Amino acid sequence: MHTEQRFNNLDRFRLIAALLVIAIHTSPLVSFSSEADFFLTGILARIAVPFFLMVTGQFVVSGFLFPGSESPKAPFRYLRKMGILYVSAILLYLPLGIYAGHYTQLSILGIFRMLLFDGTFYHLWYFPACILGIMLLYGMHRFLKMKCNSLFFICGLLYILGLLGDSYYGLIADLPVIGDIYSALFLISSYTRNGLFLAPLFLLMGAWMGEKYPCSVTKCHKGKKSMPGFSLFCFALSLLAMTTEGFVLRYFSLQRHDSMYLLLPLTMFFLYQFLLQCKASPKHRIKPFSCCQNLRAVSTWIYLLHPAVIVVVRGIAKVLHATNLFVENSIVHYLAVTVLTIPAAIFAAISVRMLTARFSRKAPSRSRAWIELDMDALAQNVRFLRSRLREGCELMPVVKAEAYGHDSVLISRELNRLGIHSFCVACVTEGITLRKNGITGEILILGYTHPDQFPLLHRYHLTQTVVDYAYALLLNQYIESVQEKIHVHIGVDTGMHRLGERCENIDQICAIYKMPNLIVDGIFTHLSSDDTMNPQDIAFTEEQAASFNLLLQELCRCGCPHSKFHLLASYGVLNYPEFCGNYARIGIALYGVLSTKADTDMWVDFLHPVLTLKARVASIRTLYEGEAAGYGMGFTATRNMKIATLSIGYADGLPRMLSNGTGSVLIQGHRAPIIGKICMDQTIVDVSCIPDIKAGDIAILIGKSGEKSISASEIAEQCDTITNEILSRLGQRLEHISINNFK
Ligand SMILES: *Cc1c(COP(=O)(O)O)cnc(C)c1O
Numbered sequence: 001m002h003t004e005q006r007f008n009n010l011d012r013f014r015l016i017a018a019l020l021v022i023a024i025h026t027s028p029l030v031s032f033s034s035e036a037d038f039f040l041t042g043i044l045a046r047i048a049v050p051f052f053l054m055v056t057g058q059f060v061v062s063g064f065l066f067p068g069s070e071s072p073k074a075p076f077r078y079l080r081k082m083g084i085l086y087v088s089a090i091l092l093y094l095p096l097g098i099y100a101g102h103y104t105q106l107s108i109l110g111i112f113r114m115l116l117f118d119g120t121f122y123h124l125w126y127f128p129a130c131i132l133g134i135m136l137l138y139g140m141h142r143f144l145k146m147k148c149n150s151l152f153f154i155c156g157l158l159y160i161l162g163l164l165g166d167s168y169y170g171l172i173a174d175l176p177v178i179g180d181i182y183s184a185l186f187l188i189s190s191y192t193r194n195g196l197f198l199a200p201l202f203l204l205m206g207a208w209m210g211e212k213y214p215c216s217v218t219k220c221h222k223g224k225k226s227m228p229g230f231s232l233f234c235f236a237l238s239l240l241a242m243t244t245e246g247f248v249l250r251y252f253s254l255q256r257h258d259s260m261y262l263l264l265p266l267t268m269f270f271l272y273q274f275l276l277q278c279k280a281s282p283k284h285r286i287k288p289f290s291c292c293q294n295l296r297a298v299s300t301w302i303y304l305l306h307p308a309v310i311v312v313v314r315g316i317a318k319v320l321h322a323t324n325l326f327v328e329n330s331i332v333h334y335l336a337v338t339v340l341t342i343p344a345a346i347f348a349a350i351s352v353r354m355l356t357a358r359f360s361r362k363a364p365s366r367s368r369a370w371i372e373l374d375m376d377a378l379a380q381n382v383r384f385l386r387s388r389l390r391e392g393c394e395l396m397p398v399v400k401a402e403a404y405g406h407d408s409v410l411i412s413r414e415l416n417r418l419g420i421h422s423f424c425v426a427c428v429t430e431g432i433t434l435r436k437n438g439i440t441g442e443i444l445i446l447g448y449t450h451p452d453q454f455p456l457l458h459r460y461h462l463t464q465t466v467v468d469y470a471y472a473l474l475l476n477q478y479i480e481s482v483q484e485k486i487h488v489h490i491g492v493d494t495g496m497h498r499l500g501e502r503c504e505n506i507d508q509i510c511a512i513y514k515m516p517n518l519i520v521d522g523i524f525t526h527l528s529s530d531d532t533m534n535p536q537d538i539a540f541t542e543e544q545a546a547s548f549n550l551l552l553q554e555l556c557r558c559g560c561p562h563s564k565f566h567l568l569a570s571y572g573v574l575n576y577p578e579f580c581g582n583y584a585r586i587g588i589a590l591y592g593v594l595s596t597k598a599d600t601d602m603w604v605d606f607l608h609p610v611l612t613l614k615a616r617v618a619s620i621r622t623l624y625e626g627e628a629a630g631y632g633m634g635f636t637a638t639r640n641m642k643i644a645t646l647s648i649g650y651a652d653g654l655p656r657m658l659s660n661g662t663g664s665v666l667i668q669g670h671r672a673p674i675i676g677k678i679c680m681d682q683t684i685v686d687v688s689c690i691p692d693i694k695a696g697d698i699a700i701l702i703g704k705s706g707e708k709s710i711s712a713s714e715i716a717e718q719c720d721t722i723t724n725e726i727l728s729r730l731g732q733r734l735e736h737i738s739i740n741n742f743k
């Protein structure tokens with residue numbers, strides 16, 4: 001659901017929204033016409049804050065509101081981040097606030113009002129509003145068990161109460177009791193556009209719309225048509241209506257403040273719908289992931305910094321005796337503030353990023369070769385894959401083979417955090433490793449476990465696959481003294497002929513259900529040809545699914561108790577989402593790649609590679625013309641050249657087939673071809689074209705460096721195999737580091 005594409009649109013609009021916020025605080029058109037200024041700052045720019053709230057809602061509130069989505073802890077992480085930001089902003093603006101005399105004669109109530117509702121500087125109200133709004137929604141959902149509909153009702157009601165203290169205040173100000181209630185209210189919060197009345201509705205809308213409008217690519221959700229043009233038209237229409245509303249209210253002098261309108265939620269609905277559905281042309285896509293992230297950070301900093309820049313501009317104008325031009329002329333004032341704020345925001349974003357990068361990374365510097373795991377990419381993949389599943393189907397990530405070389409413990413921990421509580425592994429030892437590292441939930445062993453190891457199934461609460469009827473008998477014979485039964489999923493062979501009881505042997509399968517010492521939690525089959533879309537494979541896959549369905553019906557008829565069923569792996573979820581059962585056993589796609597390069601490229605907008613493989617440059621030397629490097633004099637220099645030895649070799653999983661120029665690595669954004677034969681622990685590369693390379697530098701074997709990148713699928717293609725093999729063979733000697741950049 002959350003695709004790169006959609007992030008792009010939202011992130012671009014963040015920038016526009018931030019510029020609108022500057023407009024609110026500088027009134028660019030006020031020297032020309034007060035009507036035009038009212039339209040810009042009192043109506044149009046009022047979409048900015050609701051927009052920010054909706055984006056937050058989409059990414060934070062949806063995390064706890066919708067079943068099976070993110071972890072219940074996610075909002076707390078966000079709240080903590082927001083809290084830190086708020087406290088930093090308070091400190092940042094403390095001198096300005098003192099200078100401006102904001103904090104003289106502060107009562108206890110005043111402090112309370114400032115911190116909880118108004119913000120300690122005028123624009124900072126957004127942070128407590130956001131925090132309070134999220135906490136309100138969380139509380140209502142968690143403790144009052146409210147679902148979407150009732151939440152909308154409450155939030156709508158709060159919004160209307162807010163309206164009456166904002167744009168429509170004139171209607172009720174003079175009413176006896178109500179007027180007094182609002183007067184009392186304004187002692188606690190200067191405006192009603194706060195975390196109680198304004199924020200909850202837009203947070204909720206964002207969460208709901210993110211769920212309701214899944215990605216606009218034709219491949220997913222075939223039934224739903226997206227019509228961005230229509231949304232844009234409706235947005236224009238509702239904005240026009242809201243403008244009319246604003247001017248009417250202004251004409252009758254009803255407004256106490258101009259943050260909330262009756263038509264604002266509708267206008268926001270269409271705007272957001274447009275942003276979610278609109279597809280930028282590929283040319284205009286902001287490609288590198290970091291670019292979106294940068295836009296995000298920059299718009300936040302614009303929001304944070306512009307009031308300070310306003311003060312600076314005024315100060316400079318005074319010193320230069322140019323107040324007439326830079327302050328009195330509102331449009332020049334606005335431009336001056338904007339032009340200064342943007343570089344300041346970019347500078348702040350870059351500095352913070354560099355600082356956090358320096359402090360947050362565990363020093364990988366001592367490693368010779370290591371793997372970095374981008375946990376944000378993992379979370380995005382989880383979101384995307386979840387968005388393709390039907391109701392009632394859960395992700396059951398496959399973390400066998402060290403999570404395809406990624407490190408099963410680090411990955412499973414993160415998945416646990418993302419609210420995932422079912423896993424697949426290949427063998428009992430892999431399951432035990434997870435348990436010993438505190439992974440919770442169901443762990444299904446997909447392969448064979450020796451009867452001598454059956455006690456381990458109990459001890460570590462593992463679920464065993466019944467690989468055929470004979471194996472079921474063995475499992476059933478095993479009764480431990482404690483009399484605990486064994487949990488199993490029945491494997492069914494519908495055409496792959498690898499594991500599972502044949503699907504036509506209904507009696508046997510039925511008998512397994514009746515075995516007294518087994519608890520059948522599930523039944524599954526595996527599709528063998530779901531990865532291509534040629535007619536023959538489609539026919540075969542559909543036949544497999546049909547046989548499986550028929551079996552389920554027969555079992556039902558035989559009176560077997562209902563159990564969960566599953567058949568899809570990664571390609572199944574991408575190509576046949578309609579076959580969803582209760583689980584999707586996703587392996588390779590979870591890690592952001594697919595088996596072939598062509599497939600990986602096709603889904604590149606939706607799946608983000610989690611793994612980066614890096615190695616250290618151990619030594620730089622010159623190879624003179626005629627000299628040979630490596631075992632067996634594998635490479636001979638035809639000219640004087642500069643070569644580097646990297647501390648990674650085939651024992652680390654770098655395929656030896658990449659030797660002799662087949663493969664290359666990235667150093668400082670340059671491609672350096674591998675020369676000679678890859679050794680067990682070392683690899684030699686040609687770095688003649690990299691001027692300032694030195695020992696200790698970092699080479700990227702899989703991942704991005706500057707503009708260039710090498711994907712695992714590309715290496716797989718060079719080695720005539722699939723990505724799965726390349727990744728799962730990465731050596732255990734490598735250090736594994738998880739990186740959470742943006743949480
Ligand atoms: C490995 C495996 C999967 C995962 O397959 P991917 O194609 O990597 O998603 C699913 N089911 C079974 C039975 C497996 O062995």
